[in-house]
Amino acid sequence: MTTEQIDLKMRKIPRQARSKASVDAIIQACRRILVKRGYEALTTNEIARVAGVSVGSLYEYFPGKEAVVAAMVRDMADRYFQTLKSEITAKHNNSYENAMRHWVGLLFNLVQENKRLVQVLVFDVPYSFKIIPFDTITTEFFNIVMKGAARSQNQYKLEVTPEILYLISTTTAGTLTGLVFAPSPYVDKERVLDQLANKIAAWMTQ
Amino acid sequence: MTTEQIDLKMRKIPRQARSKASVDAIIQACRRILVKRGYEALTTNEIARVAGVSVGSLYEYFPGKEAVVAAMVRDMADRYFQTLKSEITAKHNNSYENAMRHWVGLLFNLVQENKRLVQVLVFDVPYSFKIIPFDTITTEFFNIVMKGAARSQNQYKLEVTPEILYLISTTTAGTLTGLVFAPSPYVDKERVLDQLANKIAAWMTQ
Amino acid sequence: MTTEQIDLKMRKIPRQARSKASVDAIIQACRRILVKRGYEALTTNEIARVAGVSVGSLYEYFPGKEAVVAAMVRDMADRYFQTLKSEITAKHNNSYENAMRHWVGLLFNLVQENKRLVQVLVFDVPYSFKIIPFDTITTEFFNIVMKGAARSQNQYKLEVTPEILYLISTTTAGTLTGLVFAPSPYVDKERVLDQLANKIAAWMTQ
Amino acid sequence: MTTEQIDLKMRKIPRQARSKASVDAIIQACRRILVKRGYEALTTNEIARVAGVSVGSLYEYFPGKEAVVAAMVRDMADRYFQTLKSEITAKHNNSYENAMRHWVGLLFNLVQENKRLVQVLVFDVPYSFKIIPFDTITTEFFNIVMKGAARSQNQYKLEVTPEILYLISTTTAGTLTGLVFAPSPYVDKERVLDQLANKIAAWMTQ
DNA sequence: TATGAATGAGTATTCATTCAT
DNA sequence: TATGAATGAATACTCATTCAT
Numbered sequence: 001m002t003t004e005q006i007d008l009k010m011r012k013i014p015r016q017a018r019s020k021a022s023v024d025a026i027i028q029a030c031r032r033i034l035v036k037r038g039y040e041a042l043t044t045n046e047i048a049r050v051a052g053v054s055v056g057s058l059y060e061y062f063p064g065k066e067a068v069v070a071a072m073v074r075d076m077a078d079r080y081f082q083t084l085k086s087e088i089t090a091k092h093n094n095s096y097e098n099a100m101r102h103w104v105g106l107l108f109n110l111v112q113e114n115k116r117l118v119q120v121l122v123f124d125v126p127y128s129f130k131i132i133p134f135d136t137i138t139t140e141f142f143n144i145v146m147k148g149a150a151r152s153q154n155q156y157k158l159e160v161t162p163e164i165l166y167l168i169s170t171t172t173a174g175t176l177t178g179l180v181f182a183p184s185p186y187v188d189k190e191r192v193l194d195q196l197a198n199k200i201a202a203w204m205t206q
Numbered sequence: 207m208t209t210e211q212i213d214l215k216m217r218k219i220p221r222q223a224r225s226k227a228s229v230d231a232i233i234q235a236c237r238r239i240l241v242k243r244g245y246e247a248l249t250t251n252e253i254a255r256v257a258g259v260s261v262g263s264l265y266e267y268f269p270g271k272e273a274v275v276a277a278m279v280r281d282m283a284d285r286y287f288q289t290l291k292s293e294i295t296a297k298h299n300n301s302y303e304n305a306m307r308h309w310v311g312l313l314f315n316l317v318q319e320n321k322r323l324v325q326v327l328v329f330d331v332p333y334s335f336k337i338i339p340f341d342t343i344t345t346e347f348f349n350i351v352m353k354g355a356a357r358s359q360n361q362y363k364l365e366v367t368p369e370i371l372y373l374i375s376t377t378t379a380g381t382l383t384g385l386v387f388a389p390s391p392y393v394d395k396e397r398v399l400d401q402l403a404n405k406i407a408a409w410m411t412q
Numbered sequence: 413m414t415t416e417q418i419d420l421k422m423r424k425i426p427r428q429a430r431s432k433a434s435v436d437a438i439i440q441a442c443r444r445i446l447v448k449r450g451y452e453a454l455t456t457n458e459i460a461r462v463a464g465v466s467v468g469s470l471y472e473y474f475p476g477k478e479a480v481v482a483a484m485v486r487d488m489a490d491r492y493f494q495t496l497k498s499e500i501t502a503k504h505n506n507s508y509e510n511a512m513r514h515w516v517g518l519l520f521n522l523v524q525e526n527k528r529l530v531q532v533l534v535f536d537v538p539y540s541f542k543i544i545p546f547d548t549i550t551t552e553f554f555n556i557v558m559k560g561a562a563r564s565q566n567q568y569k570l571e572v573t574p575e576i577l578y579l580i581s582t583t584t585a586g587t588l589t590g591l592v593f594a595p596s597p598y599v600d601k602e603r604v605l606d607q608l609a610n611k612i613a614a615w616m617t618q
Numbered sequence: 619m620t621t622e623q624i625d626l627k628m629r630k631i632p633r634q635a636r637s638k639a640s641v642d643a644i645i646q647a648c649r650r651i652l653v654k655r656g657y658e659a660l661t662t663n664e665i666a667r668v669a670g671v672s673v674g675s676l677y678e679y680f681p682g683k684e685a686v687v688a689a690m691v692r693d694m695a696d697r698y699f700q701t702l703k704s705e706i707t708a709k710h711n712n713s714y715e716n717a718m719r720h721w722v723g724l725l726f727n728l729v730q731e732n733k734r735l736v737q738v739l740v741f742d743v744p745y746s747f748k749i750i751p752f753d754t755i756t757t758e759f760f761n762i763v764m765k766g767a768a769r770s771q772n773q774y775k776l777e778v779t780p781e782i783l784y785l786i787s788t789t790t791a792g793t794l795t796g797l798v799f800a801p802s803p804y805v806d807k808e809r810v811l812d813q814l815a816n817k818i819a820a821w822m823t824q
Numbered sequence: 825t826a827t828g829a830a831t832g833a834g835t836a837t838t839c840a841t842t843c844a845t
Numbered sequence: 846t847a848t849g850a851a852t853g854a855a856t857a858c859t860c861a862t863t864c865a866t
Contacts, residue, residue: 018845053851534741606781837857
């Protein structure tokens with residue numbers, strides 16, 4: 001989140017199998033370093049070393065480590081959104097609350113499974129919100145919430161205000177962040193998720 | 207949020223007025239640099255230069271820039287909590303919802319006024335949650351929420367669960383974060399705060 | 413003009429039309445890069461890219477970029493000397509001074525037209541005088557001056573000393589260099605060339 | 619002689635004796651490397667090593683090696699001009715030609731004594747004419763020529779044209795360059811200088 | 825105590841050159 | 846022959862930290 005421009009685009013897209021393998025190794029190495037040793041351990045030379053390629057090759061495809069992080073995040077986000085969408089598509093002969101509960105559970109698991117990586121990306125990488133802007137996330141989020149709502153047997157209220165929708169997304173984001181990064185010994189995570197789904201369902205349907 | 211240890215304590219506490227002035231100048235310089243140019247511009251030499259003291263003097267009192275940031279944050283947090291508490295102490299011959307609305311409004315303003323600094327601290331400084339652990343914040347938050355509740359004319363429910371309390375704090379945190387750092391053109395901030403207070407009040411009192 | 417040896421010879425001479433075309437493309441690319449972006453932008457990879465051939469092909473014919481520059485310079489010098497000689501061959505039913513004036517004008521135009529390239533070669537390329545040694549230039553120059561003199565109606569003095577001949581070449585070189593690379597707003601270029609021809613003629617014939 | 623901007627200014631001027639010594643050592647090291655091993659051997663790390671200081675210290679005072687070269691050249695030029703001026707001030711109960719001869723001899727010796735350094739600066743360093751622009755040199759040159767003329771017993775012509783003055787400076791520059799960097803086995807250097815002085819005197823006084 | 829010059833390990837990045845395909 | 850992906854030595858530059866004054 002610094003003001004100067006950072007180049008987050010790849011220099012060229014690998015065509016041959018050999019290059020694709022190199023780029024993939026670089027991205028995996030980036031992930032491994034971030035998870036094991038954090039952002040400050042992430043240097044171009046180290047990425048190349050862990051990936052088993054030369055620094056030269058890294059710079060062939062990326063203008064710097066920031067672009068490697070960006071590629072990794074985009075990869076990850078694509079797979080996340082894919083997972084979420086496909087799960088939503090599954091039939092829920094269910095109440096809205098149950099559908100919502102299923103979905104926030106999914107989301108929680110995704111973040112929980114990648115806790116360390118998400119933590120580093122959100123709290124240490126200064127340009128992570130330039131890779132995937134917040135409103136992209138929010139838009140995807142809305143689409144998914146709506147899709148999920150449509151799938152459920154109960155209709156949601158037509159007069160739902162933008163403020164309520166906004167509250168739903170910030171509430172969900174805040175709660176998941178809390179559960180993953182600031183868990184309390186006094187609360188049961190599943191019950192918190194129950195409550196979360198219950199409240200959201202109430203806002204949407206009552 | 208790296209794994210190795212960072213020394214966040216001051217080396218010694220300044221006794222003389224001159225030393226106090228130096229330490230103060232250092233902390234102010236730290237804040238100014240973070241606000242104007244971000245964390246990556248924060249170097250010990252630069253802090254000293256802006257503060258008008260020598261690097262040697264900085265190292266006399268702090269083991270490194272991280273400790274300067276820590277001192278600054280602790281200062282800031284003290285003043286924040288103080289403000290919040292004193293505001294809560296004011297009489298609210300008022301509903302719980304109104305008290306809550308007043309209070310989230312206050313909190314929002316505090317963050318909004320220090321937007322850039324909070325942004326840098328939360329999203330760029332890797333050790334900010336080591337300075338003030340999340341549960342410290344949560345504890346203070348609970349105290350305040352409870353105190354506020356007690357001050358209001360209406361009693362809150364006695365059977366409020368820890369999960370609901372937890373949800374209140376994560377919801378508030380998430381919503382304020384969203385309003386400040388990811389505002390939507392489609393929502394009115396004050397209305398979102400209205401809704402937030404309304405929902406929290408409902409959870410506490412119904 | 414460094415002390416270690418630089419290989420300025422081509423690795424092999426292209427026989428087939430396709431190879432000749434590649435080599436030609438490489439030399440043209442070299443010239444274009446030098447003119448547009450200077451010597452520091454001249455890399456083997458860039459030459460190959462601009463030429464539309466692979467680096468591998470470049471190294472097939474040249475041991476390095478220095479040899480490409482050398483080939484380009486030799487090409488250029490050949491054409492320059494050719495032009496000068498053929499122009500001299502033209503009849504000048506003329507005074508020696510007029511013949512000289514015509515000739516320095518020619519020379520000036522040649523340099524002026526290739527100003528940027530000559531500038532880069534002379535002032536930036538450290539090995540340019542190893543490509544065509546100074547005395548080769550001087551010798552050609554003498555030949556031309558003498559030929560030109562012979563063509564003119566007036567005879568030059570027989571007792572012309574080597575020192576005067578030397579002075580003629582350094583004076584011409586210095587003046588053309590000055591006019592092209594350090595022009596003065598206070599002098600008219602054509603008049604300077606007039607004077608130059610006038611003085612040289614005087615030295616040769618009086 | 620590249621188009622982009624190069625920073626040729628010092629970062630700060632050393633005040634303390636210790637810093638002055640460092641800066642001096644850096645400049646001497648720069649000269650030594652240029653003379654012994656040429657411009658391509660000039661790296662910031664190498665300058666620091668030869669100077670016996672750390673790279674950090676070099677960067678404390680200079681933004682890069684270019685600025686070190688610039689400082690060295692300015693030093694050198696100052697001393698050159700000083701020498702030339704003081705020599706001109708000496709009385710010449712002498713003809714203009716003799717004064718001129720004395721002076722071009724001086725100039726020749728200065729260049730000859732620093733042959734290798736001047737060679738590297740003029741033909742290898744791409745930004746040398748940005749350090750001391752050509753017209754600064756020419757202006758100084760004119761001043762000196764005029765001063766020298768005034769000192770001589772004979773008056774120079776009042777109607778001397780700008781073109782003749784220009785020719786004098788380019789002729790002198792070209793001839794000195796030739797004598798130092800492209801000497802001919804067939805000419806005697808002193809005699810060439812004799813002729814040079816003789817011709818210039820003729821242009822100025824006849 | 826205060827100063828700030830000096831240090832040098834560490835990081836980003838380029839580019840000549842090779843060699844498997 | 847031609848290709849262009851891969852290599853890695855080499856270089857510029859920064860910044861936390863020390864220590865002589």
